[in-house]
Amino acid sequence: MKFIFDFDDVIHNSTTHHKELFLVLEKYGIPRPEIENYYKKNRTLGFSLRSMLDYFVTLGRIDASKKKSLYDEDMGDRKKFLNEELIELIKKLGKYNCYLVTYGNQEYQQEKIDRTEVASLFSGINIVQGSKKEAIERICEKHKDEKVIFIDDKAHHFEGLDFKKYPNLKTILYDEQGLNKLKAEING
Numbered sequence: 238m239k240f241i242f243d244f245d246d247v248i249h250n251s252t253t254h255h256k257e258l259f260l261v262l263e264k265y266g267i268p269r270p271e272i273e274n275y276y277k278k279n280r281t282l283g284f285s286l287r288s289m290l291d292y293f294v295t296l297g298r299i300d301a302s303k304k305k306s307l308y309d310e311d312m313g314d315r316k317k318f319l320n321e322e323l324i325e326l327i328k329k330l331g332k333y334n335c336y337l338v339t340y341g342n343q344e345y346q347q348e349k350i351d352r353t354e355v356a357s358l359f360s361g362i363n364i365v366q367g368s369k370k371e372a373i374e375r376i377c378e379k380h381k382d383e384k385v386i387f388i389d390d391k392a393h394h395f396e397g398l399d400f401k402k403y404p405n406l407k408t409i410l411y412d413e414q415g416l417n418k419l420k421a422e423i424n425g
Contacts, residue, residue, distance in 0.1 A: 238334065238383060239334050240327075240335050241335075241337075241388065242327070243337075244349070245341070248319065250319070251318070254315075259272050259273070261311055262293070266298065271298070275293075283340075283342035284342060286312065290304045290307060290308060312348065315353045333360050368397065374399060374402070374403060377403040377405060381405060382405075383405060386409060386422055389409075390412065395410075
């Protein structure tokens with residue numbers, strides 16, 4: 238069995254992290270509605286913390302000299318946002334059975350992955366700017382004689398996958414029961 242994991246809100250509790258980021262930015266004097274508006278407009282375009290900070294520097298909301306310290310403060314210890322129970326399960330499954338396919342800005346996603354130190358748990362990492370379809374189906378093709386389970390917290394990433402061409406593919410929506418669903422599939 239092969240497993241394809243999403244990063245944000247599956248392996249890394251990104252929603253919790255963004256709440257903390259918003260608090261940090263508020264501490265620097267940026268009103269919450271401005272932060273939320275920027276994030277909503279840019280998250281589907283491949284959100285980047287550097288771009289967000291540049292935007293607020295341009296508006297005069299952040300002093301340019303504080304940009305680096307703000308970035309470092311936010312990027313800091315990303316390990317505290319890891320889904321530790323899932324990480325332990327991934328370790329048991331083994332590197333050669335696990336892949337990471339994540340959506341987002343290449344530089345930002347890679348830095349989050351690097352700072353969490355999870356890269357060594359996966360035999361392949363794909364950071365995509367659009368649909369995950371091609372990356373998922375490429376893994377299914379490579380392992381067409383094995384069951385492939387794709388775990389993501391957003392159902393729209395399952396849309397368009399070719400289940401007829403890849404009958405070995407199964408999806409699991411990683412919601413509040415996601416870990417239990419994954420364990421049941423492994424043990425099933």
